[in-house]
Amino acid sequence: xxxxxxxxxxxxxxxxxxxxxxxxxxxxxxxxxxxxxxxxxxxxxxxxxxxxxxxxxxxxxxxxxxxxxxxxxxxxxxxxxxxxxxxxxxxxxxxxxxxxxxxxxxxxxxxxxxxxxxxxxxxxxxxxxxxxxxxxxxxxxxxxxxxxxxxxxxxxxxxxxxxxxxxxxxxxxxxxxxxxxxxxxxxxxxxxxxxxxxxxxxxxxxxxxxxxxxxxxxxxxxxxxxxxxxxxxxxxxxxxxxxxxxxxxxxxxxxxxxxxxxxxxxxxxxxxxxxxxxxxxxxxxxxxxxxxxxxxxxxxxxxxxxxxxxxxxxxxxxxxxxxxxxxxxxxxxxxxxxxxxxxxxxxxxxxxxxxxxxxxxxxxxxxxxxxxxxxxxxxxxxxxxxxxxxxxxxxxxxxxxxxxxxxxxxxxxxxxxxxxxxxxxxxxxx
Numbered sequence: 001x002x003x004x005x006x007x008x009x010x011x012x013x014x015x016x017x018x019x020x021x022x023x024x025x026x027x028x029x030x031x032x033x034x035x036x037x038x039x040x041x042x043x044x045x046x047x048x049x050x051x052x053x054x055x056x057x058x059x060x061x062x063x064x065x066x067x068x069x070x071x072x073x074x075x076x077x078x079x080x081x082x083x084x085x086x087x088x089x090x091x092x093x094x095x096x097x098x099x100x101x102x103x104x105x106x107x108x109x110x111x112x113x114x115x116x117x118x119x120x121x122x123x124x125x126x127x128x129x130x131x132x133x134x135x136x137x138x139x140x141x142x143x144x145x146x147x148x149x150x151x152x153x154x155x156x157x158x159x160x161x162x163x164x165x166x167x168x169x170x171x172x173x174x175x176x177x178x179x180x181x182x183x184x185x186x187x188x189x190x191x192x193x194x195x196x197x198x199x200x201x202x203x204x205x206x207x208x209x210x211x212x213x214x215x216x217x218x219x220x221x222x223x224x225x226x227x228x229x230x231x232x233x234x235x236x237x238x239x240x241x242x243x244x245x246x247x248x249x250x251x252x253x254x255x256x257x258x259x260x261x262x263x264x265x266x267x268x269x270x271x272x273x274x275x276x277x278x279x280x281x282x283x284x285x286x287x288x289x290x291x292x293x294x295x296x297x298x299x300x301x302x303x304x305x306x307x308x309x310x311x312x313x314x315x316x317x318x319x320x321x322x323x324x325x326x327x328x329x330x331x332x333x334x335x336x337x338x339x340x341x342x343x344x345x346x347x348x349x350x351x352x353x354x355x356x357x358x359x360x361x362x363x364x365x366x367x368x369x370x371x372x373x374x375x376x377x378x379x380x381x382x383x384x385x386x387x388x389x390x391x392x393x394x395x396x397x398x399x400x401x402x403x404x405x406x407x408x409x410x411x412x413x414x415x416x417x418x419x420x421x422x423x424x425x426x427x428x429x430x
Contacts (some may be wrong), residue, residue: 020300023154033210034149035158038142039165041105041207044200045138046169047176048112051197052077052128054177055190062187065121075382076129081136082379088137089144089371090232093364096213097145100367102204104141108134112197136378140371147358148214148366152424153303155358160299160351167292167347174284216427220363232368235361243360244373246419250311250356251377253411254349256384257318260404261346263385268326268397283339290343295351297344302352306423307359311416314349315409321345322405326398349412359422384408 027035056070084104092100111131118124143159150158176196180189235244294314302310321342324330330338353374361369384404391400 031149037207037211038146038162041142042165043169045135046166047173048197049135050170050173051193058186058190073125073128077132078382080129080132082375084133085136085140085375086371088140089367092141092144092367098211098213101141104134104137105200105204109198109200116191116194143354144367144370148216152426156302156355157299159354164292164295171288234365235369246415247373248376250415251374252380253408255377255381257405257408258346259381259384264388264401286339287343290340291347294344294348298348298351306421307352307356308416308421310352312413314345315412317345319409326402359425
């Protein structure tokens with residue numbers, strides 16, 4: 001592997017005390033462009049993805065759809081995103097990381113825009129499902145791209161900071177929702193919100209002009225024989241199969257725990273505890289701020305503690321929060337403040353995921369491996385809300401949430417312990 005390009009990098013003066021942002025000051029111009037393109041991409045992905053959750057109450061009132069039909073849109077989006085993420089991983093190995101990122105952003109922007117023209121439930125279901133294909137692909141392409149560009153000792157921080165863009169996009173959607181629904185009647189406001197989803201398409205112009213594929217990827221492609229291109233099924237070869245399975249279990253546990261918490265906890269607290277704060281902007285803001293801070297803190301901890309210890313720390317923290325929510329009698333005031341640690345741990349656990357998966361797979365099949373593991377986890381975890389709902393027909397909802405969260409985060413801990421520690425791993429062009 002060739003030495004990293006240090007053009008336009010600013011080196012930390014000898015003898016000075018290292019600061020928390022020295023890693024950013026020490027990267028070159030191309031690395032900074034890649035960092036911001038991926039972070040903005042994640043933010044725009046989060047913005048478009050979260051729009052549905054804000055407009056569902058309006059659609060229920062206007063179209064008379066059931067909560068089950070609304071839930072089907074969420075589930076179909078997640079399943080499509082899992083397929084899209086795997087396909088994008090394969091494409092990123094074949095046609096390049098940057099080109100795949102461009103295609104996925106254009107895809108989810110176009111179909112989010114199309115949602116704004118839906119005339120009935122069936123049209124919205126189709127458009128939203130197709131949108132999911134793109135948003136799942138964007139995660140894979142962005143994670144591989146930033147993971148290969150940043151040097152080993154700072155990879156966790158950089159990838160985690162990129163992923164924090166999701167929380168910023170979520171917050172931006174909340175702001176746009178508040179503005180549009182205050183200026184327009186509901187029957188027009190929800191359409192306007194989806195129509196704004198086309199904005200990320202403009203971002204592709206920036207990526208096309210300023211961001212290049214990582215040098216290590218270009219080297220790997222140059223070494224490949226034209227008659228022997230990378231094949232996605234190499235991740236199932238005897239030397240890689242065990243890693244693929246264990247990494248898939250790690251993502252299944254993290255995503256399963258997240259979906260168990262976010263899908264059913266609000267229903268439990270509202271219907272069984274009678275809390276009203278859950279529907280307020282203050283509570284949502286607390287969760288979003290907690291999510292962003294969790295991403296950032298976890299990004300630094302994954303380089304300080306190591307990938308495995310960080311996953312275990314946030315898995316334990318997430319499950320502890322579930323216990324506090326489901327087992328302790330809490331008031332509206334306490335619940336408002338608990339929104340912060342909920343967002344902090346449930347979202348922060350994903351900060352180290354991109355860097356870890358980047359380091360587990362060789363360059364020639366990195367996109368395929370990362371895309372498969374994360375998105376198989378997403379597909380399996382998408383079943384958890386359904387299973388909790390079925391279980392709650394015979395046991396209290398709190399038991400179902402707690403049981404699935406315990407199993408999910410237990411799987412995270414076991415998978416993390418079984419996988420190799422990769423902090424500081426140098427990538428090679430193999």
